[in-house]
Amino acid sequence: MPSAISTDVLIVGAGVAGLWLNARLRRLGYSTVLVERASLGGEQTIKSQGIIHGGTKYALHGALTGASEAIADMPRRWREALSGSGELDLTGTRLLSDAHYLWSPGTLAGNLTSFFASKAVRGRVDQVKGEQLPPALQDRAFKGKVYRLAELVIDVPSLLANLAELAGDSLLAGERIEPLDDGDALVGLRVDGRDIRAQRIVLSAGAGTADLLHALGLNQPAMQTRPLHMVMAKGANLKPLYAHCLGGGPKPRVTITTHPAADGQWVWYLGGDLAEADGVAREPAAQITAAQKEIASLLPWVDQSQVRWATLRVDRAEPAQSGLVRPDNAFLADQQRLLVGWPTKLALAPDFSDRVIAHLERDGIRPQAQADLADLADLPRPPLGVPAWEQLLP
């Protein structure tokens, strides 16, 4: 019979939400165990575009109001962490771009007037021209307007490696999760047959959370998933671009981020409207054709003959929404010792951890237990997640 473990906070799911929370709790002196069934960040987190939104995108369709402070403050929280002076030491995380750009390919679309008038945007957007343009847009044939947003883009693989280091010995590979009850009360979890007792249990398992709740005999909070069909392009001739390209509608027509592949080439990662409903309905070959057409029309000077393409399907997991999705806050619900939530954005991982810490403080949960780290160190540890382009476009 494997030995039992006691810890202050047991977290299930090591995407950005679980890893960020884990590192913050450890820094506050809590003992933690973070259980992951596959790889660290290997689901939504490593498939994200790495944009640390301040919410400007949402102002395009008026969903961001002046009261939505949580997301507006995220770029500052991340910048401080990246410089080593914030709530976590993320000096090992690579910054890919100090700014994300808003790019209007033609004349300014009418809906941008209210966008620029919005309180959330004022003072945070500057127009750039000439040499200040992102490298991929510096071409004589380029027409359109480009605005610099005070948002950053990070390299997610290096973030995951950094957070894994901050996790020390708290990481545990584990697949089979069952409730550990004391009478009626949940006092911990049984992970692959090993009892782990904890003062609080946090489920931050992304799309896996609904099944975990089911395994614990619960059906709340309800979860929804929204699919995306992303496109990757890899080529030695591609130059960096981090931008939302605007179409006529409220969502960016295409959002392009650029990521370094292990062989030194750049990978363009394409999301936005291209990857939503119509894109989800397309087969991969048709989705690649649609992406090639977009690039040919928006960036006609890019030679596509040297570019290799692939697509990736992935679901975003969030709390079920009856009305308007609120993209500007993380979500957390509690039931006795159990806390369950979704950050809803990579950028909102700090907000997710704030919410958990506020619950611990409200309930008077202080660091108490000494997890037997020697014991954990002997157990299997989950590997780091691998970017999709390394698997699909090696």
Ligand SMILES: Cc1cc2nc3c(=O)[nH]c(=O)nc-3n(C[C@H](O)[C@H](O)[C@H](O)COP(=O)(O)OP(=O)(O)OC[C@H]3O[C@@H](n4cnc5c(N)ncnc54)[C@H](O)[C@@H]3O)c2cc1C
């Ligand atoms: C294509 C795409 C692009 C995006 N781009 C951005 C962006 O640019 N900026 C931004 O802010 N947000 C972005 N997002 C959203 C962002 O990626 C997610 O909100 C965020 O990564 C969610 O983190 P998470 O930790 O909740 O989930 P995940 O990263 O999915 O992690 C959950 C973890 O739980 C594990 N798990 C599941 N079930 C179990 C179980 N039973 N036992 C143990 N472990 C389990 C999984 O293996 C996984 O590692 C994007 C999302 C997608 C899909």
